[in-house]
Amino acid sequence: AAGVIQSPRHLIKEKRETATLKCYPIPRHDTVYWYQQGPGQDPQFLISFYEKMQSDKGSIPDRFSAQQFSDYHSELNMSSLELGDSALYFCASSSHPRQGNEQFFGPGTRLTVL
């Protein structure tokens, strides 16, 4: 079965650079979620999209922005990178943003900021 695809899997950037992370949801899933997992931490919700509109927002820095495109893939744009942005970034998708719906997670993008 097709799963959530994230690219790149690994990314190394310098401080103050920008990064773009991509997420391709499971076919026919219309909802995408982004989570950030710092070293030794639990995943923290950043932002979600349903039918190309932002549906919920968590503790996402103003330096970060995201969008969902007409093919339902999503991109997380990160600017003015800081050392503290080094983390594993997960994308998840579901068939509808309903409470209790299962979210299917991608393998994550490991971002290292030097």
Next chain:
Amino acid sequence: AQSVTQLGSHVSVSEGALVLLRCNYSSSVPPYLFWYVQYPNQGLQLLLKYTSAATLVKGINGFEAEFKKSETSFHLTKPSAHMSDAAEYFCAVSVGDKLIFGTGTRLQVFP
């Protein structure tokens, strides 16, 4: 606010022994609860979820969890641990449509 608390950041068991990973929830309304497993350098995989249909939920890989409202708990168990169960386990609650995770429990299995 809804949240989950995982007791014990590390749990060690011998292969074949009972696995018990603890999760307590805080919610003023019936919660939707999940257990996810994360193997090293991998994403999160759903083990099981509670959505009020039945208090005893069976998941994949022989895991199960029991929802106990009186104890506000949703502990994860497996009768007999296998070496391949070594991983990080996260309890989570659905708040709106997003997931709020506990701090995780790392399970070690010794031969």
